[in-house]
Amino acid sequence: MEDLKNIIKIVGCLVGGLLFFYFYFFILPSRNEDIDKDVLDNCLPLQYDFKVMSFYSDRYYNFEGRTKEGRVVRYKLPRNWSLENVCTEGDSIHKLAGEKELYLIKTDTVIKLPLKVHGEGI
16 A cells, blocks of 8 residues: 555646646747837947947847957957858947837948847747
8 A cells, every 4th residue: 555655646747747747848938029029128229339349149149349448348249140150250239229120230231130039020
């Protein structure tokens, strides 16, 4: 009888663990509308205007740059703009607060980069 109780406890723990796993990974994740709203809330108010001195990327695009006033600044830009293989040292990055576009200004051209979520523009 004692063995049966132990087996029931183990099975109960496994079922509870499976229910927690299902709830955590399938019920709680944000919907796409919530993710879009979060990206807009976080990215739209930001304003950038600097010349790139150095940068690297990990979870963010990390820039060290110089403003028009000569101040050295460091920014972490979200990966919602596709700057991979586009930005080089010496380029300027410009974005006004409230705009969805980021402008990458090179010596001979201006590249307009739209704000993206899941690879699609908002």
